[in-house]
Amino acid sequence: MKASNLELYNFRNYEYENISFSDGVNIIHGENGMGKTNILEAVYYFSYGRSFRSGGKEVIKDGEKEARISLSFENSQRKLESDIKFLSGKRKEIYINEIELKKTSQLLGNFICVLFTPDEMGIIKGMPEVRRKFCDSSIMPLRPNYIKELIKYRNILAQKTALLKSRQYETLDIWNEKLAETGSRIMTLRESYIERINQKAREIQNEISGGKEELNLIYNPSVKLKENYLEKLTEYKEKEKENLFCMVGVHRDDIDIFINGKPAKNYASQGQIRTAVLSLKLAETEIIKEETGEYPVMLLDDILSELDKSRREFLISKIKGKQIIITCTDIENYFNDNVNIIEIKDGKNVSSYR
Numbered sequence: 001m002k003a004s005n006l007e008l009y010n011f012r013n014y015e016y017e018n019i020s021f022s023d024g025v026n027i028i029h030g031e032n033g034m035g036k037t038n039i040l041e042a043v044y045y046f047s048y049g050r051s052f053r054s055g056g057k058e059v060i061k062d063g064e065k066e067a068r069i070s071l072s073f074e075n076s077q078r079k080l081e082s083d084i085k086f087l088s089g090k091r092k093e094i095y096i097n098e099i100e101l102k103k104t105s106q107l108l109g110n111f112i113c114v115l116f117t118p119d120e121m122g123i124i125k126g127m128p129e130v131r132r133k134f135c136d137s138s139i140m141p142l143r144p145n146y147i148k149e150l151i152k153y154r155n156i157l158a159q160k161t162a163l164l165k166s167r168q169y170e171t172l173d174i175w176n177e178k179l180a181e182t183g184s185r186i187m188t189l190r191e192s193y194i195e196r197i198n199q200k201a202r203e204i205q206n207e208i209s210g211g212k213e214e215l216n217l218i219y220n221p222s223v224k225l226k227e228n229y230l231e232k233l234t235e236y237k238e239k240e241k242e243n244l245f246c247m248v249g250v251h252r253d254d255i256d257i258f259i260n261g262k263p264a265k266n267y268a269s270q271g272q273i274r275t276a277v278l279s280l281k282l283a284e285t286e287i288i289k290e291e292t293g294e295y296p297v298m299l300l301d302d303i304l305s306e307l308d309k310s311r312r313e314f315l316i317s318k319i320k321g322k323q324i325i326i327t328c329t330d331i332e333n334y335f336n337d338n339v340n341i342i343e344i345k346d347g348k349n350v351s352s353y354r
């Protein structure tokens with residue numbers, strides 16, 4: 001996977017910019033608030049059709065009516081050009097080779113990137129929602145139908161919640177059947193993905209920590225794997241009528257993460273958490289390589305300065321042969337190879353003035 005050229009038009013603090021990426025390491029350098037993360041955000045849009053930050057119409061430059069971003073990229077099969085237009089009122093149009101996509105899901109799998117930011121420590125420390133999101137976003141580019149299941153589930157859940165709140169119970173069983181059907185499919189995919197990423201991430205964590213840290217991810221679904229999904233929903237029917245919300249189902253799943261047998265959330269040190277997230281992200285890239293035959297583009301936001309020397313060296317050794325786009329505020333070159341330095345100042349690519 002390779003991103004070659006990015007164009008930004010009224011996107012965040014960019015008026016118009018054109019940025020070329022090289023095959024290997026690309027360093028986006030600049031002071032705080034200059035627009036480095038905005039570039040990663042734009043690139044990320046072409047993988048997921050959404051932002052990893054707030055997104056929405058906030059991406060349109062203040063005072064402007066619309067924004068556009070374009071990416072030329074290459075996957076193992078072909079060279080493509082994709083455009084995303086952001087229009088006022090949350091509307092967005094996505095094009096591949098100038099043909100408008102009917103659904104965002106059609107974008108998935110064309111351009112695959114993996115994002116690594118300090119915020120991702122939330123995968124270990126945060127609420128279950130963060131872990132579900134991590135798992136779901138990792139599955140999405142590999143199984144484009146998965147997002148359809150998630151959307152379907154969310155809609156059914158919203159309908160059922162509305163019925164509970166308005167105390168209309170006649171059709172509850174029908175909604176439960178629909179939830180069980182979609183929910184079971186989501187569970188199956190989550191279960192196999194978590195098992196797979198666990199194996200890979202364990203190996204990596206073991207390697208980084210010199211055999212001292214054993215990482216373990218265990219899927220902790222709301223409906224247990226041996227239980228019957230519909231029966232479980234039926235069992236909770238009366239309780240749900242009292243509480244007016246949907247109490248069981250994949251919207252309440254979690255992933256339990258352990259380091260050396262203890263819940264990482266409560267016991268792990270900052271460094272161990274960073275290592276675990278690093279292991280998960282690298283594991284994610286390995287799975288993408290197995291599935292698609294090529295590595296994703298790695299987007300690293302301010303991550304090198306957060307890691308200590310040995311972990312930094314480990315990460316650098318692991319990103320050999322991949323395209324990476326990395327932001328930093330200090331220009332210290334941790335890489336021995338040739339790097340493409342993109343200098344950003346106040347929403348402008350000033351590389352040519354270096």
Ligand SMILES: Nc1ncnc2c1ncn2[C@@H]1O[C@H](COP(=O)(O)OP(=O)(O)OP(=O)(O)O)[C@@H](O)[C@H]1O
Nearest residue numbers: 012013032033034035036037038058059060061062
């Ligand atoms: N819609 C918008 N219109 C204009 N400017 C915006 C918009 N959204 C964000 N910005 C500006 O973009 C800048 C932030 O960009 P970004 O987050 O990319 O900075 P950064 O270089 O990554 O900084 P840091 O090193 O602190 O992470 C801020 O100055 C912010 O005000």
Ligand SMILES: [Mg+2]
Nearest residue numbers: 036037302327
């Ligand atoms: Mg930033």
